[in-house]
Amino acid sequence: MTRGSSGAWIGIVRPATAPIPFGAALAWPRVWLAIVALVWLLAGCVHGPEPVTGDPWARHEEAGQIAFDAGRYRDAERFWRSGLDLASGEMVHETRLLVSLARVAESMGQYDQARRYAAQALEEAHAIADPVLEAAALRVLGLVARRLGEPSAAFDYLRRSRALVQRLGRLAEEAETVRYLALVHQDLGEDAEAERLYRQALALSRDAGDPSGEARVLNALGGLHRLRAEYADALTRYRESLARREDLGDRAGQALVLGNLCLLYQNLQDHTTAIDHCERSLALARASGSRSVEANAHNNLGIIYQARGEYRRALAAYRRSLRIKEGLPDPPGAARTLNNIGELERRLGRTERALAAHQRALQLREEIADRPGQISSHQNLGVLSLQLGQYDEARDHFLRALTLAGGDGRAEAVWRALDGLAQVHAATGAQPSAIFFGKLAVNRLQGIRRGLSALDPSLRAGFLADKEGVYRRLAGLLIDAGRFAEAQQVLAMLKEDEYFEFLRGVPDADPRSTRASLTLAEAPSWERYQAIQSQVVALGREFSELIREEPLTPADEARLERLEGELDLAARGFRVLVEDLRAALASEGRSEFSDADWRFLPGFSGTLAQLGHGAVLLHYFVTEDRLRLLLTGPDANTPVLHRESPVARAELNRLIWSYRAKLVDPCQDPAPEAQALHRHLIGPVAEDLRAYGAKTLMVYLDQSLRYVPLAALQDDDGFLIDDYAVVIYTAAGKVNLLSPPVLGWRVAGLGTSAAVGGFSPLPAVRDELDAIVKLDPTDPRGVWPGVIFVDEAFTAQRLQRVLNSDYQVVHLASHFHFGPGSAAESYLLTGDGERLDLQRMKLGRYPFTGLELLALSACETGLGGAAGDGREIESFGAIAQDKGAKAVIATLWKVPDRSTADFMEQFHVNRHAGLTKAEALRRTQLAFLRPDQHGPLDSVDRGVARLEDDRCPSQASGYAHPYHWAPFILMGNWL
Missing domain, CATH: 3.40.50.1460 (Rossmann fold)
Structure with missing residues (x-):
């Protein structure tokens, strides 16, 4: 808690209308209120220091601050109201308590009440010429305006507050005000400006020697980076904030940051580390009495349990969180938990409950102008509508999420919305449109992965684990459409990433170098998409810049009104684009997507021709219900061939593991599995290989197929090596592939x-x-x-x-x-x-x-x-x-x-x-x-003890078993 020259809190304010309805508490005798406060303080003295003064209103003020810091907002409100009653006639103390009441009202989502308290405090602070309290009241008014979706007013209040504390040289309070300004910019999607202000606030906190303020800014910076999917930077900032709070012994602050770290590790699919941070957060929140952070910890644990498929535990955790948040009350937090409950109910197949929870969450978020929350609600409502087969509703929700997400800053929200649109179009039979949006989603994911190089390899792999389906869905659509060269390109992104994960920091292996190429038919739609997105961002920027100007002239007011209309039109442009795209691409027909037109994609036929020796490239692609094969020959005029085997992923994996178990034991006969795998892996292309005159198979293996030694596959005529030499084609070796051999x-x-x-x-x-x-x-x-x-x-x-x-x-x-x-x-x-x-x-x-x-x-x-x-x-x-x-x-x-x-x-x-x-x-x-x-x-x-060959004496005199030569x-x- 930052205090002014008169000991005033430098934070929030309260209203100027009277009388203020204090409810039943006003009917209590003042002596009784004082006794209650004193008993509460004696029972809870472990939560904070004893009051520094014997004044009765001061005791209530201190008790309220302890309750507020612990997230017990109703208790804080009760103490501050009673303190305000006791301080009647003491203008400085009364004004300070009005600021505090405004702050707690804002925290509980009672924005009109908060505004009245803050306005009254501002009036009284001005009357007693206390600029410190005046600045504090302005800050609260700015926060309330932000919550009510009034950025123009928020900027005005916060800038006036900053000007006051700047004149007084109060660096810590200026840092806090700048942090609030950054929040408003962040709400508007102006992430670059928000980051600039956060860094400015960080410097001010350090100059002021205020480690607590520094910790708050670092935590806010971490949140911005996490929102933008800049996970390495987020991890750094959160850890720095946590270290400051540990030095201060701030248990409630530690609990808050640990909760954020929990969410970050959940984003990266490291559930074990996430749960550890959540449980530490929960323990510290309970120890410090921080009810709001405790509620967040329950919510975060629910997210992890849900990701692990432990739905009952997840639902119980969510409900505990919601009870606390509704009791505080905490509307933004309640909306987040309702959103999570809706997603869990959807997964459990209880669609009516899911719909009710999501709609209630969206309503709360619209009431408090929570833009990032609205994006999440629309995204989840889109997923639910898609599941219910309500495709028009799903499309509209995804488009709304895309519009709210705006520019490049919200990459996580953008790729999810684009992937949702791809799934809607695929479900309605508009495959070309689905491919287009699938490519945009994949390319946005590729951009996010660019910023992960500083993370531990296990975290980078975890990030991709739940997103691999986006790549595979796109590849499946491309193969279904006969667009095999593009499918190979998308699959190579996963392959390159695996290579990159093991070879971190190697530029040639960095997956950011690859993007899904757009066809000649798709390019115009991409240009329109970029134009609409740029228009939304530009109009939003102009809107934000204009509303910062106070006072607004009549011309400014007129321009604002026009801008709102133009923003609405630009947002509608996304929907028009979708409709036009569906019609335009559908009319192109399959011939548009023949391999003859892919001159701009890296072809491989020329390379195979130069290699000679009957070389072909055989690319395997494992899906849930079948195995797909892409065969490229040395003739550039012959398209890539697509073949299939009707073997499901699970069946194929069981076959592979059974095969491996027999291969590594020379006492067992792997022939049955070797023949079955030959039917799946070679049988579909056997005639094509003979037609090509193939002699050397360059194989690009997918998933568990990489454990299969293809040379040992068998058919009725013998082993695969009877007819072909087998080479593993890798991203790492492509640079030297054509290097001529050295003879000696x-x-x-x-x-x-x-x-x-x-x-x-x-x-x-x-x-x-x-x-x-x-x-x-x-x-x-x-x-x-x-x-x-x-x-x-x-x-x-x-x-x-x-x-x-x-x-x-x-x-x-x-x-x-x-x-x-x-x-x-x-x-x-x-x-x-x-x-x-x-x-x-x-x-x-x-x-x-x-x-x-x-x-x-x-x-x-x-x-x-x-x-x-x-x-x-x-x-x-x-x-x-x-x-x-x-x-x-x-x-x-x-x-x-x-x-x-x-x-x-x-x-x-x-x-x-x-x-x-x-x-x-x-x-x-x-x-x-x-x-x-x-x-x-x-x-x-080599690498193991001894092989007990006496179990199979028939193998002891030779090396014919594949165990010896196939690895x-x-x-x-x-x-």
Whole structure:
């Protein structure tokens, strides 16, 4: 609480009309009121300091302030009213209490009452020549005008208040006033101006040495950033605010900021962290007696329970919150909770209850001119109407949300409204219009993701988790329309993001570089959309600038009236655009969307033609009810082919996991699953592949398909590798894809053979490196000239020096630990026992530039990321490719030591014979299918203990089982 020279609170004011209806409290004897106040103070003294004076009105003033700070607004009102009665004739104290009563009335949504109190306080402050109280009364009048949707009056009151405190040199009160000015700009959607004023208020608070005011501004800044989906900045500001409040011992303030952090982590889908912050907020709110913050904590917990599908707990939390907010009363807070209750009732299928809750929330928000809240209400009413099949109503709500959201500042609200419009058009059969709005939604999401680079990778992934459906819905619409090149582009955004999540901060992998391209038919609609949006923003800006001018001239009043009409017309322009767009795009017909017209999209046929060797690109797309395949051939005149397999996502995943379980156990036969997957993954394009004369399959894998070694798929004629070489196509490797091969290699082999760092020994490593590297011309073994560093000679520093030398191949044979979650949890074991994690390798001086091949002869080096559906499977390979490696051989599971050594030797022999890397890998895999060509299996695994081969003696003498040869995948340049 900030106080003036006379000890007055520098905050809110009250009305000038008399008499003031105090209700039943006025009928109580004054002595009885004083006794009640004293008893309350003695019972609740833990909430604040003892009054500094023995004056009876001062005790009531202090008791009211304690109650107000705790969010007990009715108690605060009762104490301040009784104090006002006791202070009759004491003008300074009476004026101060009028300001306080105005403040609590404003907090309870009693805006007319607040205005009367504040106006009376302003009159009395002027009469007693107290500029401090006059400024406080003006501030309250400004807040009330803001709540009533009167920004012109709000600006006038707040600027007059600021002028008074500026003359007095009261920096803390000026900071508070500037913060209120920023709120008005924020309400008007003028986020840039709001941010400028918040920063100004922050500087004033710091100059005043007011850490409490600084904490309030930081919290407000965090709220603005969260509203704009600038989550990294929001997190920083909230944490700074929390630190200030912790230093001050401000438990109620800590509870408030922790609640905001709870919502932020919920936005990022980190429910565990969100609940932790909510529960801490709730505990502190109860300890400090802050009822308003306690209500918010219950509301926030409800949001998280709902997101987790715990609907009963969510509804109970919402109802607890609503009871408190209605009892305070707190109309804005009640509207938020009603909105959440409506959304939960919708999910439970209780549509009538949902509709009633949303409509009541919208009514409250319109009464208090809560623009951001109205956006949310219209959005939720749109979703509900869509679910009920009321498509016209849904469209109108989404358009209203879009209009209220305005310009670029409210990106979160904009993309949700656009996605809603896309779903409305899809539901009504207007696919081209649905695609258009789907593209706008996706592109807006891409823009939001641009600001997430500073966040922890798990938070960035969480943000996308509940929005992936927006991308997949758009891709599905495009495939249904036969617009396959565009579908590939949209899916690549998800792929690039996964790559970016694992390789954070790498410019080439940043998803902001990609946007969904607009067709020639869509471009005019996009221009109209931008024009209407710009018009809404410009008119709104002019309107805001004009209403700040006081007093308004008759010409200003006339212009304001015209502006209101123009704003309404501009808003209607969105609806006209929708209707015109639906008609225009529908008339274009399917021929408009043939691949022959996509000259502006990055084509791949030319690349395939240059690669030769019968190369084709096969792109898989998993949906809920089917698997879609996009096949691109080397002929630029042939469109991308679309094929399907009627396998649902859940069925496909069960099949994949069953397949994997048999692949990693050489005692089991994976043939049934391998044949079933072949029917789904290859069968739909089998005839097309033969027609293309395909020999090399470049596969772009989606979701859990990335755990599938395609080479081991089977049909009645044999394995897939009998006919095709298989290469994994990744975003990381596309830069070096066409790089011509180097015929002669120099190899640096590094390995760990001894037991070190708690890992088992790898006795075959020395033999593996000796078989690959010829140390000098007299060496009887070896394929390529080079050097070997084993055990103690293999250090992180040695690897750095090798990578900075002129070797074409680096061959790493060691243990590799895959830790899902982040690059820091996955590491390569060096020969001296050091755990070289991928985070260090990515950020440190480990250049892979110029490498023709990085061979990762270790376990699970082809896996990456935290998701169970196979995202970020590139992992170690993607890092190496991004840092310059043309190609990487990696593994999909834990591989046995002896067979791996033999596999790598055979691969290099085949490559030395002049085969491409892809063909050399295929020939090696085929060789492993002939067990009589190999010696007995040494069962020590790289990265795991021992494989109990005595369970299946039939497998002990050979490597024919896919367990030994199928985990090896080639990524990147395969020439």
